[in-house]
Amino acid sequence: MIKFPFALLFLGLAGCKSSAARVLDTPIVTTSSEDQRRTAFCWAYSIIAHLEQRHFEETRGPGGGGFRLNFSEEYLGLAFLFEQLTDDIDATLTEGLLLSNSLALADKYGIVPEKIGQRIFFKPKFDESIVKNVLTNAHKYWETNHADANTPIPLQDAVRVIGQAAQLEPDQVTFFSAAVGATPAAGSEFKYGKNPRTSEPMIYTPQTFAKRRLKFAAKDYFILRFPDSGRGQMGEDAFSEDYLRALKVVRKALLYGYSIPISFNIVRGSQSANGVVGCIEKNCWDAQLSRPGPENPHANHAVLLIDYRTDSTSFAPVTPATIQASYANVPVEWVIKNSWGMNANTSNNPQLLARFPLPTYTILSQEFLEASHKLDP
Numbered sequence: 001m002i003k004f005p006f007a008l009l010f011l012g013l014a015g016c017k018s019s020a021a022r023v024l025d026t027p028i029v030t031t032s033s034e035d036q037r038r039t040a041f042c043w044a045y046s047i048i049a050h051l052e053q054r055h056f057e058e059t060r061g062p063g064g065g066g067f068r069l070n071f072s073e074e075y076l077g078l079a080f081l082f083e084q085l086t087d088d089i090d091a092t093l094t095e096g097l098l099l100s101n102s103l104a105l106a107d108k109y110g111i112v113p114e115k116i117g118q119r120i121f122f123k124p125k126f127d128e129s130i131v132k133n134v135l136t137n138a139h140k141y142w143e144t145n146h147a148d149a150n151t152p153i154p155l156q157d158a159v160r161v162i163g164q165a166a167q168l169e170p171d172q173v174t175f176f177s178a179a180v181g182a183t184p185a186a187g188s189e190f191k192y193g194k195n196p197r198t199s200e201p202m203i204y205t206p207q208t209f210a211k212r213r214l215k216f217a218a219k220d221y222f223i224l225r226f227p228d229s230g231r232g233q234m235g236e237d238a239f240s241e242d243y244l245r246a247l248k249v250v251r252k253a254l255l256y257g258y259s260i261p262i263s264f265n266i267v268r269g270s271q272s273a274n275g276v277v278g279c280i281e282k283n284c285w286d287a288q289l290s291r292p293g294p295e296n297p298h299a300n301h302a303v304l305l306i307d308y309r310t311d312s313t314s315f316a317p318v319t320p321a322t323i324q325a326s327y328a329n330v331p332v333e334w335v336i337k338n339s340w341g342m343n344a345n346t347s348n349n350p351q352l353l354a355r356f357p358l359p360t361y362t363i364l365s366q367e368f369l370e371a372s373h374k375l376d377p
Helices: 042-058 071-085 099-110 129-146 157-163 170-178 205-215 241-255 318-327 350-355 366-372
Strands: 007-011 190-194 201-202 223-226 262-265 270-275 275-277 300-310 331-338 360-365
Touching: 042 071, 042 262, 042 300, 071 099, 071 129, 071 157, 099 205, 129 157, 157 170, 157 270, 170 275, 190 270, 201 205, 223 241, 241 262, 241 300, 241 318, 241 366, 262 366, 275 366, 331 366, 360 366
Parallel strands: 275 360
Antiparallel strands: 007 223, 007 262, 190 201, 262 300, 270 275, 300 331, 331 360
16 A cells, blocks of 8 residues: 555656667566555555566667566565564554655665576565564564563564564575674575676675666656646546646656556545446546545555557557657556456456557556546545
8 A cells, every 4th residue: 555645656767778779669568467465565566567677678689588587576565564663663563655665665675586597586475464464473572572562673583573474484584684684684695697707696685686787776766746637526627737747757758668656546436347447437526535544544556557548549559650649648548567466357458468468457547547646635
């Protein structure tokens, strides 16, 4: 769950070596579909899906063929829980994180591959609420050590609490402990790939893997918070100039081949079925937060935005004659890579499947997107 109404993360295109060289509007290539299961780590799945896509794009040569690497969403999620346990925590331990704050988290704790060769490296399987399990184990720790509830837990003890809650293997616990700084960093070193000059294995920690291999740095990104569309409750008014300008920024990034992590509110008056997230009635005119509460003022979700369609275009690649219209006109539909697993509310639109063959994508209607960020606080 995300705790901000609506935001997008953008890679600074000016600093990307491949953006100017790519063929405009070729389909964005993503990695395999993931399932966040019962966690609220959607922010991690959104960011990781983007980094996987960006790595493929930036290793693609003139003839295609980028490197498809899968990174661990669970690692970032558990690092976030660890940070809360060892900080001045309160009673509301959470899995939810601002999409923008996930960048700083990845900067601090790095990125980890899911597999090394054919070996699972860091892909724990947990189906129940991890935050519930972590909190249960934390209370056991406080009771055993006669400590006040919600006081910071020492680093190595926090690692044990999380390892038990997430059912990590012993070698994963050892690795995680070093990766988050509870034990010496050397314990988190791993071999991945070879040095092209010496043919010796490359050795990384999660932090150096993110920095050196993925060229990731939070400072290379900026946040776009959408203004209100200006359209009114029933869509009776014209779009505001600020809103149209924001839409153009989004489309330009997509046309140059970079996916965009995006967060939005799930609203009452919308539905998610048959591969589409859209409004039940026009413009979701009665839009309100679907599951508000004192500890959850926003019922938000994060996904990866990869494509769009306007009234004047299909999901097929555009031609030079239509690309300007595609850029100028307001989209009617957006395409996301979700984190709900293969075939979970994925679109069967023939044009979309022709452009993106795997059944892992869902359509967001433009009117739903507008409704999701025009809400009262």
